[in-house]
Structures are given as C-alpha cells and as structure tokens.
Amino acid sequence: MSDNDVRQFTVGPDDDGIRLDRWFKRHLPDASFNVVSRWARTGQLRVDGARVQPGDRLAAGQTLRVPPPESAVVAAPKPKAERVPLSPDQIELAQEMVIHRDAQAIVLNKPPGLATQGGTKTHDHVDGLLDALQFDGESRPKLVHRLDKDTSGALLIARTSRAAAFFAKSFSGRTAKKVYWALVVGVPDITDGMVDLPLAKQPGTGGEKMHVDEEEGQPARSRYRVIERAGNRAAWVELQPFTGRTHQLRVHMAAIGHPIVGDGKYGGQAAFLTGGVSRKMHLHARRIQIDHPDGGKIDVTADLPPHFAESIKLMGFDLSLGNAMIEDGPPPVTRADLKAKAKAHAKSVRKERRGERRSRGSRD
Structure with a gap:
C-alpha cells in the first residue's frame, strides 16, 4: 500500500462527538466493523496521526487517515428495509406528544x-414514529436516550446529527439531569x-x-424525596438518578x-x-434539563398521564407541592479519593499502634 492510496477525511461539525465505528457506518458503509477493527489493530487507521480504537470519539476538525478501499473485503450491500408510511392516526399521535420544539431538539x-x-x-414504538416529527428539518430526528415502555414522561429527541452527538456527550458525561x-408502596423512614x-x-x-449486586454490580446512585404521604399506605416521591443503569429507580426503590x-x-x-388505584406503573419522567447545542439550556416539564393524575387526586395529594427540584449529585469517587482515604486509614492504624506500644511501656 503506497501513501498515495491512503485516503484522508476531515471530521465535519455534524460528526463532532461521534464514535469512530459509527462514522464509518455513516460515511463509508462498505467498510465493515471487522475491517475497521483490523485497520485500528494494525495501526493503519489514525486520527491526527495517532492510533485509535473503533469506540473512540471524533472531534470536528480532526483528520482521519483511512487505508484504500482495496484493503477491505467489500460486502454486498444489504437492501434497506423500506419504512411503511405512517397512518394519519400515527402522525397525530406523534405530534400530540410534542411539548418542546426548536431547531436542534424536540x-x-x-x-x-x-x-x-x-x-x-x-x-409500536417512538422510533417508528419519528418520520412524523421531521417537520421543517433536513433529516429524520434521532433518539438520544430512552424510557422504559411503562414509564411515561419527558423524552428528548435530536433533530440534527450535531445535536445527537452533543446530547450523547451530555448523557454519557452525566450533565443531563x-x-x-413516582408513587411508592409504604413510606420511607x-x-x-x-x-x-x-x-x-x-x-x-x-x-x-436487574438486581443489587454488591460484588460485581456497576455503581448506581439515586436520590429520593418524599413529597407527600397517604398515611402509611403510600407516598408520592421525587426521584433523581445520578447514574443511568437499566431500571435503576425501580430496583432501588424495591430494594429499600x-x-x-x-x-x-x-x-x-x-x-x-x-381501593381503585390503577395497576399501571406510576413512574413518570417529570422534568429534563440539559445544555442546548446552541447555548443556554433546555428545561422542560411533562404533565402526568391520566392514570397517575387520577391516583394523585384519589389520595388527596396537592400537585403544587411537587416542584421537581434539580440537584447536583454527589461527586464521583475518583482513584485519588480512594488513595487518600487508604492513606488516611493507614496513618490512623499506625497512630493506634504507637499508642498501644506506649501503653505497654508505661505498664512495665
């Protein structure tokens, strides 16, 4: 392979923050994931001259060095599955769900x-309804996070590739809040x-x-606050996840x-x-707050679904008390924190041992 055969690409603004393997899927779909992995493993694939891995993220303006297409085994393109046009009812359903819309987000x-x-x-799913939410945009909107099927509430959709990459960084970096x-059984002490x-x-x-696993589980932290209680029967609580594990809030509340x-x-x-309380799940994404790609913040509140609102009314709770507070989570425990903690513990142990030796000496 000569240097003349090597291709070079400049990462555009719409690809800022995208994973390397996804960049290939978007721009050079003939290069399979296995081929891209082999190029990375053998050092043929480089970004700004440095070796990279398929999962690394790109930044706008970086230069991507790619081997010639002859190095890849070009697979026959898979026929794209044609999306069935949405019905008028599906379009109406999708557009009725919109509670915020701007040039970058819905x-x-x-x-x-x-x-x-x-x-x-x-x-039937949100992803299948996104054609109805393109409006005046140039491309089909993109999902950037998800809610469980039986969880209602605020769901963010990106309207451009640039916004999708920006929001993905916010969720992975835990700056999105x-x-x-939720209504929970009983009242936490x-x-x-x-x-x-x-x-x-x-x-x-x-x-x-999912389940709690003290030995091999991934860290998961959730804050809760009791807003109101219905005797000892149930409580209306506000929940804020500081990590994003699957079913996190559901598992945590059941665990306590x-x-x-x-x-x-x-x-x-x-x-x-x-007593007439709906058997549907009472978990609702009430509010989402996230930085906007063009500056400022998106801060949106979603109304309760009918069954949840009816349960609130049935139990006599006052909706005005639920102010959906956003709070910063506890700082993540870093390696430096653990090292400092271990050092302090070791110092404490040495101090206790010196005290024991002095005590033994005084008794002699």
Missing part, C-alpha cells in the same frame, strides 16, 4: 405503554435520602431484569422496601394497591 411527553424502540414482538415522580447500591443483570433472565406502585416486575404482588 421533547416528547411519552405515554405509558409505548416503547421507545422496537424489539422482539414490539412493533432528569427528575421523576428517611424522607430525603440517597440509595447507593450497585446493579447488575440478574442471571437467568436474559438481561431483562418501597416498590413503585404498579411495578410487579420488581415489587411482585406487593406493588399493587387496592
């Missing part, structure tokens, strides 16, 4: 029961607390269920003995209340 108030993305036996409302329990996929569930009302997956039969 925020939806997703109803419970509608999945964010498709999957096995899941044919979300506040949820501590009315404003932090749940810090690591989570992992529960074996034998095919990854469909107060499952979310209607969440039979983690609370079993104990998660369902009698």
